Amino acid sequence: MRTVKRVHPAFRDDIGDLVTRRPVPGPAIGHVGAFLFLNHHGPQTYPANNRGLPFGPHPHRGFETVTFILAGELAHTDSAGHASIIRAGGIQWMTAGSGIVHAEVSPAEFKRDGGPMEILQLWVNLPSRLKMTAPRYVGAQAGAIPSVAVDGATVHLVAGMFGEARGVVDSLTGVFLSWVEIAAGGSVTFSGLEGRDVFLYAVRGVFHVEGTAVAHFHLAELTPGDAVTIAADAPALFLFGHAAPIDEPIVAHGPFVMNSEAEIRQAFADYQAGRFGVAEIVEA
Template sequence: MRPVQRLHSAYRDDIGDLVTRRPVPGPGLDRVGAFLFLNHHGPQTYPPHNRGLPFGPHPHRGFETVTFILEGELAHTDSAGHESIIREGGVQWMTAGSGLVHAEISPDGFKRTGGPLEILQLWVNLPARLKMCAPRYVGVQADAIRAIPGEGATVHLVSGAYRGEAGAIESLTGVFLSWVEIAAGGRVTFEGLRGRDVFLYGARGAIEVGGTLVPAFTLAELGEGDAVTIEAHEPALFLFGHAEPIDEPVVAHGPFVMNSVAEIHQAYADYQAGIFGVAEIVRG
């Protein structure tokens, strides 16, 4: 079983009136292998006639963003022509690849009426062979994501395979991603983890991993092993994923993640030259 080596509490880094916590990158933890970055927005309740989310058009290249909408809704548009509004329980998976501009904002309806909001956004690295692939976007609502029940735990399977079921989204690099709702007294085990980069973040409630308590808003850095069992003594929700290690240099600057400084400079030059295109703002 994989033991907990260290715990990393998410630190507050609010963006305007958006409550934001970030466990990685942070002090003592630059990344978790292929998993580069996590922003936990909320939980909070927006009043009527709010300004909504602040993520207007901005560029990316060289990695993927996976956005879990735990509460509320999120509008996506990008310069490759993709557009959607994904609601509570849904997921947006964007492969930036060679580069695009996208916007992630609140739909007009949410800004008018307000409501609860909680979103997790995870950045996943791409190997050099895929960093310049064609951009891709998949948005799925909650009813398209398989919810697999177990011993007091429900695994919401986004990508990869679990107990003979396939995730709603096919990852280009075989990444497994899920979020798990677990009741008091529940437990869930994930196997086949040997040699994989494993990502485990407690979003709500406290969970226990190998006798170590992992509070909410905490990332658990795990040791080696083939399996991990997560238990709960209170209702909880956590994000769990694993990926094939990418044994390549990682150079990240702003919205770009490449393999060299020269590639970062080229990304900025291409963006400033307009090569990434323009993202229109979604209404609705």
């Protein structure tokens, strides 16, 4: 069984009026294998007539973004022609691959009326053989995401298999991703983790791994092993994923994650030359 090696706090790094916490990268941990970056926006309540989220058109290359909309709603558009508005309980999975421009903003209705908002965005690395793959996008509402109930926990299955259930996204690299709601006294065990990089982040409440408590806004770095059991004495919510190691250099600069400085320079050149295309902001 895996145990907790170290607990890493998420540090505040607000973006204007958007409450933002980031557990990784942090002072003591640069990444968790293929899991490169997590921004936890909110929880907070926006007033009526607000400006909404600030993520207008911007480029990416070489990795994937997975966005969990826990509260509120998020409008996505990109230069590959995808557009959707995903509401609470849904996800957006975007493969930037060879290069894409996307915008993530609040719909006009949310800016007019306001309301609660909490969003997680996770960056997942791609191996060199897939960094220049064609961009793709999956937007799934809550009702399309399988939910598996087990021992007082509900596993919302985004990618990978849990029991007989299959996630809504077929990952290019076999990544498993879920978020889990756990009731008081509940527990859940994930197995098949030998040799995998495991990502475990406490969003709400407190959970326990083999007797070690992990509170909300903390990332749990785990020891090696084939399985992990996560339990809670009171209601909690956490993000759980695992992926095969990518034994390659990671060279990240701004919105690009590649394997060399030369590839980063080429990404900037391609973007500046307009080769990523254009994303229009959707307001309705």
